[in-house]
Amino acid sequence: MGDRITVPRLRQMKAKGDKIVCLTAYDAGFGALADAAGIDLILVGDSLGNVLLGYSTTIPVTMEQMLHHTAATRAGVSRALLVADLPFGSYQVSVPQGVESAVALMKAGADAVKLEGDYPDTVRAITAAGIPVMGHLGFTPQSVHAFGGHRVQGKGDQAAVILEQARRLQAAGAFGMVLELMPSDLAKQITSELEIVTIGIGGGVDCDGQVQVLHDVLGLGSARFKHAKRYDEIGERVKEALGAYAKEVRGGEFPGPENSF
Numbered sequence: 001m002g003d004r005i006t007v008p009r010l011r012q013m014k015a016k017g018d019k020i021v022c023l024t025a026y027d028a029g030f031g032a033l034a035d036a037a038g039i040d041l042i043l044v045g046d047s048l049g050n051v052l053l054g055y056s057t058t059i060p061v062t063m064e065q066m067l068h069h070t071a072a073t074r075a076g077v078s079r080a081l082l083v084a085d086l087p088f089g090s091y092q093v094s095v096p097q098g099v100e101s102a103v104a105l106m107k108a109g110a111d112a113v114k115l116e117g118d119y120p121d122t123v124r125a126i127t128a129a130g131i132p133v134m135g136h137l138g139f140t141p142q143s144v145h146a147f148g149g150h151r152v153q154g155k156g157d158q159a160a161v162i163l164e165q166a167r168r169l170q171a172a173g174a175f176g177m178v179l180e181l182m183p184s185d186l187a188k189q190i191t192s193e194l195e196i197v198t199i200g201i202g203g204g205v206d207c208d209g210q211v212q213v214l215h216d217v218l219g220l221g222s223a224r225f226k227h228a229k230r231y232d233e234i235g236e237r238v239k240e241a242l243g244a245y246a247k248e249v250r251g252g253e254f255p256g257p258e259n260s261f
Helices: 007-016 028-036 063-074 096-106 121-128 142-145 156-174 186-194 216-219 233-248
Strands: 020-024 042-043 081-085 111-116 133-138 176-180 195-201 209-212
Touching: 007 020, 007 081, 007 195, 020 176, 020 216, 028 042, 028 063, 042 063, 042 186, 042 209, 063 096, 063 186, 096 111, 096 121, 121 156, 133 156, 156 186, 176 186, 186 195, 209 216
Parallel strands: 020 042, 020 209, 042 081, 081 111, 111 133, 133 176, 176 195, 195 209
Antiparallel strands: none
């Protein structure tokens, strides 16, 4: 699959017009599969709160949980750039808190960290500590209550606000940013104006790359989203396989002689 992906490599990909492929992963097994599939950027997202822990939002996710899953995913990833989310409450209190949290994620195995919202001072301080930082604008899940739900951001006059936020994050040293649930023309404008990498999720095809949640891509959950595409229905196939296993156990067919000692 080629050389290990680094921040400078991502910048080169943008300059050449090569699309960047990003996917979430939360453990060594899926991290290894994503790495072997040639995914460029693997995000240990706080979306683990939704897809692994059953939370309705990402807000309850703790630093301890992010550290645990970052270390686990690191064990399976050798080529892709591994980016870990700073969870809610780990950087909003103060700039030093943000730096401390970012350092902890790097020690757990991350290659870079991601934070949501307009926090240029925190981005600047984390970057000064030698840690690559991704921003995240548009719909930011940690602010779901302020938005009144999962709503597209950046319509009308709000577009200029988000564009200015993107400029501030670039000036603060961010190497890239996720653009989530925003009009595609706004994401295109940000992508063309900024020198840093943009990764879309519900931001249209003109971003430098795309990110999807692992469980949405594989069909491991029942929820369906407009910004996502299901490339398989692994959840249904898992249920069928487990049902077959249960049937054989109850019928005395498993274990057979070939499974016994």
